[in-house]
Amino acid sequence: MKPNRPKAILIVLLGALFLLLVYGILEMPTAGNRNNPAHREIAQRYLRRAEQDTNAPNVVNSIITDYRALDTLGEAAVLFTATAAVLTVLTALKTGRRR
Amino acid sequence: MWSTLLNQINYVGAAALFVIGLYMVLTQSNLIKKIIGINIMETAVCLFFVTVGFVREARVPIVSFSDPALLYVNPLPSALILTGIVVAVSITVYALSLVVGIHAAYGTIELDEILEIQAREHHD
Amino acid sequence: MDDIVVKTVSRVVIPFALVYGCYVVFHGHLSPGGGFPGGAILAAAVVLYTLVYGLKRASAKVTHRVSSRLESGTLLVYIVIGAVGIIAGRTFLTNLSAGFPAGRAGSVVSGGMIPLISVAIGLKVGSTLVTLFHAMIHDDSEAS
Numbered sequence: 123m124k125p126n127r128p129k130a131i132l133i134v135l136l137g138a139l140f141l142l143l144v145y146g147i148l149e150m151p152t153a154g155n156r157n158n159p160a161h162r163e164i165a166q167r168y169l170r171r172a173e174q175d176t177n178a179p180n181v182v183n184s185i186i187t188d189y190r191a192l193d194t195l196g197e198a199a200v201l202f203t204a205t206a207a208v209l210t211v212l213t214a215l216k217t218g219r220r221r
Numbered sequence: 222m223w224s225t226l227l228n229q230i231n232y233v234g235a236a237a238l239f240v241i242g243l244y245m246v247l248t249q250s251n252l253i254k255k256i257i258g259i260n261i262m263e264t265a266v267c268l269f270f271v272t273v274g275f276v277r278e279a280r281v282p283i284v285s286f287s288d289p290a291l292l293y294v295n296p297l298p299s300a301l302i303l304t305g306i307v308v309a310v311s312i313t314v315y316a317l318s319l320v321v322g323i324h325a326a327y328g329t330i331e332l333d334e335i336l337e338i339q340a341r342e343h344h345d
Numbered sequence: 346m347d348d349i350v351v352k353t354v355s356r357v358v359i360p361f362a363l364v365y366g367c368y369v370v371f372h373g374h375l376s377p378g379g380g381f382p383g384g385a386i387l388a389a390a391v392v393l394y395t396l397v398y399g400l401k402r403a404s405a406k407v408t409h410r411v412s413s414r415l416e417s418g419t420l421l422v423y424i425v426i427g428a429v430g431i432i433a434g435r436t437f438l439t440n441l442s443a444g445f446p447a448g449r450a451g452s453v454v455s456g457g458m459i460p461l462i463s464v465a466i467g468l469k470v471g472s473t474l475v476t477l478f479h480a481m482i483h484d485d486s487e488a489s
Contacts, residue, residue, distance in 0.1 A: 155276075168296065177455050178450075180373065191438040201469060212480050317481065
């Protein structure tokens with residue numbers, strides 16, 4: 123039973139973490155309520171002004187390519203960095219093994 | 222209390238997925254399972270964030286130019302999570318390439334055996 | 346893979362998947378979709394071709410040089426689109442006030458720089474996924 127003691131303690135700790143998260147969820151506003159504080163200012167402004175600012179119906183796409191286009195540039199840089207990192211690791215493996 | 226929890230079942234599901242992912246990272250010794258656990262945790266956070274933007278009985282945020290007073294789902298969390306999903310994919314692919322390197326160096330991907338091999342090499 | 350059913354079915358499915366990916370990219374500002382899902386669909390079609398017909402034929406069709414240059418090139422195209430805003434006197438990455446044509450609302454050529462950025466992001470995501478997949482499979486197919 124000795125190897126199972128750390129696992130049992132871990133399960134108890136994770137259960138406590140889950141209960142803590144559920145206690146925080148009880149304090150949150152109801153999901154789906156149209157008067158939530160998340161829906162008040164910025165989202166209404168984007169929904170109202172997407173038509174005259176960008177002339178495109180899809181508001182999510184006009185957020186990521188017009189209002190917040192700089193974030194999408196950062197994300198393209200993340201994709202580029204991931205490819206560079208993976209190709210570096212795999213090429214170093216190949217040349218290292220040949221040596 | 223149970224009816225409020227049933228209304229926020231998405232958040233409870235996201236919290237459960239997060240705890241399951243954390244359990245997988247902490248206890249499994251196979252490296253691929255640890256990476257799957259990290260991916261599950263990131264999916265849980267994405268689910269939590271997108272549910273914040275949900276509005277009941279509202280339509281998809283594709284505005285129709287004719288009728289300005291309709292009710293739309295909040296578009297902002299979906300737009301922010303797109304970047305989050307791409308970052309999750311990038312982290313997964315980098316971690317998998319590191320696992321390929323570890324397999325080439327040690328011949329195994331179980332963490333217990335790797336630590337044993339390292340302890341033996343340290344002794345010699 | 347040597348199965349005749351898989352080869353025949355994928356030979357029918359892959360062109361339609363590529364067309365659907367291009368549709369999702371180009372109509373990103375009119376219907377749900379955009380650059381990221383469209384790029385993922387294009388990459389999925391190419392990955393299906395790689396899985397069915399082998400890495401050697403797939404990297405002869407979509408060479409490493411093409412996909413890596415597409416990936417870096419589309420990032421530069423994005424920056425150039427943003428620099429048009431600076432040249433016109435506004436801030437980086439402005440849309441209609443920098444001179445991009447607004448067009449008629451609801452048509453494909455509308456919304457200023459939005460279709461251009463969607464195409465750039467779609468190509469970037471697609472070429473990233475294909476480059477990473479071919480790089481990670483490379484040693485396996487060399488050994489076999």
